[in-house]
Amino acid sequence: MDIKFSNLAIQDVASDALVLGVAYRQTGERFPVLSQAARAVDDALGGLLQELFSSGEFKGDVAELTTVHTMGKLTTRRVVLVGLGKQERLQPLAIQRAYGAAARHVQQTGAHTIALASLLEDAPLDLETQTQAAIEGALLGVYTFKKYQQADARGNGRSITRIDIVASNSLHARLEPAMRRAIAFAEATNFTRDLVNEPPNVLTPTELANRASLIAKQFHLDFEALERPQMQELGMGGLLGVSQGSEEPARFIIMRYRGAPARSEKDITLLGKGITFDTGGISLKPAENMHKMKGDMAGAAAVIGAMYAIAALKPAINVTALVPTTENMPGGTAYRPGDILRIMNGKTIEIVNTDAEGRLVLADALSYAVLKEQATTIIDVATLTGGMVIALGSVMSGMFCNNDGLSAEIIEAGQRVGEKFWRMPLDDEYAEAIHSDVADIKQTGGRPASPVTAAKILEHFVGDARWAHLDIAGTNFSDSRKPYAENGATGVAARTLAELVLKRAKSV
Ligand code: BES
Ligand code: MN
Ligand code: ZN
Numbered sequence: 001m002d003i004k005f006s007n008l009a010i011q012d013v014a015s016d017a018l019v020l021g022v023a024y025r026q027t028g029e030r031f032p033v034l035s036q037a038a039r040a041v042d043d044a045l046g047g048l049l050q051e052l053f054s055s056g057e058f059k060g061d062v063a064e065l066t067t068v069h070t071m072g073k074l075t076t077r078r079v080v081l082v083g084l085g086k087q088e089r090l091q092p093l094a095i096q097r098a099y100g101a102a103a104r105h106v107q108q109t110g111a112h113t114i115a116l117a118s119l120l121e122d123a124p125l126d127l128e129t130q131t132q133a134a135i136e137g138a139l140l141g142v143y144t145f146k147k148y149q150q151a152d153a154r155g156n157g158r159s160i161t162r163i164d165i166v167a168s169n170s171l172h173a174r175l176e177p178a179m180r181r182a183i184a185f186a187e188a189t190n191f192t193r194d195l196v197n198e199p200p201n202v203l204t205p206t207e208l209a210n211r212a213s214l215i216a217k218q219f220h221l222d223f224e225a226l227e228r229p230q231m232q233e234l235g236m237g238g239l240l241g242v243s244q245g246s247e248e249p250a251r252f253i254i255m256r257y258r259g260a261p262a263r264s265e266k267d268i269t270l271l272g273k274g275i276t277f278d279t280g281g282i283s284l285k286p287a288e289n290m291h292k293m294k295g296d297m298a299g300a301a302a303v304i305g306a307m308y309a310i311a312a313l314k315p316a317i318n319v320t321a322l323v324p325t326t327e328n329m330p331g332g333t334a335y336r337p338g339d340i341l342r343i344m345n346g347k348t349i350e351i352v353n354t355d356a357e358g359r360l361v362l363a364d365a366l367s368y369a370v371l372k373e374q375a376t377t378i379i380d381v382a383t384l385t386g387g388m389v390i391a392l393g394s395v396m397s398g399m400f401c402n403n404d405g406l407s408a409e410i411i412e413a414g415q416r417v418g419e420k421f422w423r424m425p426l427d428d429e430y431a432e433a434i435h436s437d438v439a440d441i442k443q444t445g446g447r448p449a450s451p452v453t454a455a456k457i458l459e460h461f462v463g464d465a466r467w468a469h470l471d472i473a474g475t476n477f478s479d480s481r482k483p484y485a486e487n488g489a490t491g492v493a494a495r496t497l498a499e500l501v502l503k504r505a506k507s508v
Contacts, residue, residue: 003135003183005172006115006164010040011074015164016111017067018076019102021095021118021134022049023087024060032060033087037117037166044073049081061085062094063101063483076115080106090123093418095133100141100484107142107160114138117166131165132178132185133418138163139186140491141484145197184312185417185498189491191215192298192305196476196489200277200294205243205325208274208297209251212304212323219311222256234368236324237342238349238360243326245281245334250326252368253300255307257319259505266504267318269375270307270497271365273358273382274300274325281328281354282336295489296358298476299381300325305494306501313498315505322369324361328354340439343367345461350439358384359443359457366461377406378462379500381470381493387450389474396420397475397492400455401468410468413500419492421470424452431456 023033032053042049052058058066064083082102085094106114116134119127144157209225216223231240231252243250275296300323307321339351344367362380369375388398399421401407407423414421430452433445441460445453455469472492481487
């Protein structure tokens with residue numbers, strides 16, 4: 001994909017489609033808010049855009065689309081108008097969805113080149129933020145996963161090869177960093193989506209480690225993938241217990257980005273649940289939706305995707321990623337309900353349901369972060385509980401955090417990249433449900449508040465670190481096709497983590 005600025009006059013833009021974002025203002029009636037570029041297009045088309053608005057045919061709602069053929073009045077063959085919603089409420093998420101829907105729509109018509117032109121000069125968001133959101137949205141919108149299907153007449157569905165950002169020469173230097181961020185963020189998210197969309201016979205723990213190592217090589221990150229003997233040495237009884245029923249060997253992936261010379265309080269450790277397939281184990285899941293459990297490594301994918309964006313953008317901060325990865329399979333050698341496992345920090349867990357495997361592998365990874373890395377700030381990401389899907393659905397991810405500052409950082413970083421997090425409780429009274437009579441902790445607290453009791457288990461392994469746990473069980477996968485995105489993996493959390501790290505690097 002070729003993405004660059006163009007300073008052509010809007011009449012001379014020669015792309016297959018020119019995408020124009022239009023917001024509205026409302027005082028009684030709705031009035032269109034046209035950028036300079038949109039006004040020039042409107043003039044060339046004899047007031048057509050104004051007419052579409054005043055007739056009520058186009059309202060300007062977020063991601064609403066109308067295509068206008070220019071019939072030689074402009075160099076571009078068609079103009080795609082896309083709504084940005086209410087001007088004073090303009091948010092990165094609305095811009096992303098609008099440009100995502102437009103780019104996706106244009107791609108489906110077989111177009112190869114598009115131009116984006118519609119920075120709103122008079123809006124509550126600065127031009128940098130608008131530019132980043134527009135490019136990011138377009139790149140996220142054209143994502144497809146068709147590598148296992150025979151190519152149809154339009155190839156693999158990724159027909160767009162060039163995006164021109166139309167802006168005057170004087171703005172290019174100012175908007176360049178926003179473009180670079182958008183490209184890194186979108187590529188990282190699409191890489192995350194690829195990992196999650198891959199079938200579980202391809203994306204085994206070994207293959208997940210291979211793909212992480214390729215990223216590490218490309219960006220010169222330190223990389224290690226611990227194997228069984230090292231896990232045994234470290235006493236990772238949770239990860240080893242879960243992997244016991246699988247023929248596929250487990251891995252413990254470590255990636256390190258060093259952007260600052262010395263260690264500091266700013267440094268951050270990211271941690272992702274990497275269950276490449278979750279059958280439930282001996283406590284087998286029902287068949288109906290089991291195939292979706294190929295996505296049970298979405299936390300791992302988000303963390304590796306975040307490392308991609310961080311390594312590409314090179315902020316002045318140190319970041320470590322830890323990924324425990326294994327399958328959860330039933331079988332003659334599988335771990336059982338009733339077993340007691342000892343986690344790396346010495347605490348024991350009474351197994352009551354082998355389907356609650358995520359907290360066990362995360363417990364070892366958190367222990368590793370605290371004991372081996374002396375981590376002071378940890379964020380883990382996991383498709384941890386079905387209860388999270390019930391609580392917040394696919395709109396917001398659940399966030400549990402033992403530190404108000406870190407919680408605010410996550411919510412704000414999410415807002416800037418268009419991802420929503422809702423803070424959930426860690427009240428100590430919830431810990432009563434995970435009391436065990438035979439071990440230090442019982443593995444599950446049953447159905448009531450299951451996302452919370454799962455988080456309370458993780459809390460046993462974070463030591464004194466500032467810690468946040470993101471439960472993305474409901475947000476990592478979309479069953480329905482959206483105008484701005486294919487169904488399947490969403491790539492959620494990769495950008496929020498990367499954005500948080502970039503912001504932290506700049507803070508003092
Ligand atoms: N991977 C699942 C959670 C999940 C469910 C993710 C649905 C995405 C969609 C996890 O390992 C699991 O099975 N959790 C159980 C735990 C229970 C047995 C205590 C759950 O939440 O139902
Ligand atoms: Mn499970
Ligand atoms: Zn799971």
